[in-house]
Amino acid sequence: MLLEKQARTDLESRDGRRLLPLELSLCNTRKDLIWDLDDNSTIEDLVVQISEKDLTTLKLLADKTEEIGDVAYRMAESGRVVDLAALLVVAADKINESILPVRDAVLDCKEKTTIYEAVIREALALGGPTPSLRVAKRVTVLSESERAEKRKLLLYEIELLQLFGAVGLGCCTDRKLPSPLIRAAQAGDETIIELLLKTNIDLNDVDADGHSALHWCLKAYKQSCPQQMKSLSHTRTSTGTGTGTRARTHALWFC
Template identity: 40%
Template sequence: WMVQSLSEEGGGTTDKMGKQDNDVSRAVVEDDTALLLAAVDSIKKAALGRLRNGSDAARILDQEMSNRLLHLACRHDAAECARLLLDGEYGITPASVDARDQLTRTPLHVAAEAHSKRCIQLLLSVSRNARTDVRLLDGTHLVALEVALMSRRVQVDWSLDNSVEDLLAYLQQKDLNAVRLLAEKTREVGEVAYRYAMEGRVAALAMLLLVAEERISAMVSVVIDGVRTKRSIYNSVVDEVLSIGEASAREGNEMRRKALLCEIQLLNQFGATSWRDRKVDRKSLPPLLRAAKAGDMNLTKMLLMGDVHVNETDPEGNTALHWCLSSSSSTQEPRIVWLLQKNGARVFQGNKLGLTPVHSAAAKGNYKALQSLLLHAQDCVDIPSKTKETPLFLAVKNGSLSCVRLLLRYGANPKAQNLRKQRPIDVATSQDMRFLLNSANVVPMNHGSMEKNHAMKKERHKELPGDDFNDYDNGDYYESYVVPKASVGHRDFRVKSKGNSAPKEGPKLSRLLTTYFIYSIMIIGRSMTTLAKSLLGVSRFR
């Protein structure tokens, strides 16, 4: 095929041209430079014959032949033949290192597609200096590195339903030296990794992490809306997951969101939590705090699988637990609260205003979350903020009778005073709230009986529930199972294993009857007191 044009011009039979063609092809495939030189010499003799007859096509065909032979050599990783063609020795016109073929591919593109390691190394050497930024003109605009990442030679039988560990195991069985050579010389490697990450191409991102982690682990330079800026791939993927959201994922973006979550897990495998450059990202919340703020359960769970600091704070001192409880956008707040606690979130950690997660839960009237927090850190029930307001103050201001009742049952002091010398009853806005705070309507917990109850169930209930959190949907659960007060030095309990929660103790009706009985005694007592005073007054009058 390379000498067909010569035969059409005359000066040789078809059989002779066919033999030359076969010799050239065999020489390149076998990387036999001696055979290649012999075949080229035969072709040049035919070309010189044409030149003597007055044709000037010989030199043009010679250049084109060198370029075509170079592409063929790169396809078969014939490094010695490629070197001979590039050097142009023995009367061969040197081939152009960046010459394009009919498909607009350069020799580097061809070598990348075939994963021809020796030819890639030759083309990228200092003396050859092939351009890695040249893009295909076929509409894909791929550079050589991208061609290598899409090659069939590195395709693996993996899907999003498989684990990330399986993907890495499959890829480590592949020869990725060609990708490594190209990644080391491609200036746009960070931009390529960023684009593939945003597109949810997990396998391609995994290959780049395996061969060039140090090139893409820090901030990468990318062009967004025509402006070049520095971005963290890790933070960008988190932002993309949050922008899709769990609701939007169910409307058509489920697979892309699933791929992005896999990428977060993949990045965690390479220590991505240490990639965030605080100088660049100082104005944005850490990923875990953003996920907790959005109430994204799956993203929070995926981030916690990495080496993330669960008690990391924003500039105001708020942790993920603070953001989860203060945000009103989450429909799964209690589940995220339990998940964060299970991973070591500190319930008693206050922000710069001294507000703990217990304050946040009370301020939002989040009854279930408040139950969970007090279960693990009962000492926080009366912890004051910088303004000396306890969680009871915030629950009263919120008008949450259920939270106020719960705090009182855990021993909250209704007579506590803030900096303005106000008591919780002084900030109450309803008569029901004042009655609740001003009377003995809430029976304090009998910690002695609770300790006995805890001992009886020690073997059946030792920890928070697992991923399903089914039993925690029952609002009465914590009223029947409460651990004793933790000592000051052991306020934070970290769950170490999964278990099933114990069933609730005692019928709810029994508790209600007991409460009504106490109410009746109180009312009768007040009535008797009033009657006695009246009789005493009449007696004195007489």
């Protein structure tokens, strides 16, 4: 009734939390929902549980809230997998199409990107045993176990966003920046590389210098991470003769 009377959805609560109506509705949605990432529950299990709930109010608010992209990103950044899943169930297209100015953890600058790419980059930033100096400024308050826990949640969120088709909607708007797959290859992050290769991601994408993800894996091979190169080489050669020829060309170039 209030929404039909053009009630504003951008007003924040005055209880100190400064929450939008959509966020308050999320708090109610997750009541009585049992999902634990440590009990072998899958993302599919979570989505099924959420879909069985009455999400009418959440959907109405999601449809009317212009800031839904910002809300979804806050949920993702905080590792609130259940809340992000609920938002995707009711408004996946709206969230996946959102382009937000997000601070890049490694480059230490703001760029316009999708929530999907932002989550991947955050997971990459936490992936190594020792974060870069810029990333370290933000994660020094986290212990090693806390970093590992946060990355685990981010990996679940990558799967969740993939399940709702985020990968098929393009990447960040700044094409001078490398794609998620190239970034994962540069970081030698086998876990994220494997996650990305399960989708229909473009294997022929290159960075500003013309180097592909396979280029970077070949380069990293000399630094003892052959598994990533094996995964990418197999994927490229299995997609067709032309792609396989290009993969062999990359290998010869490095030789």
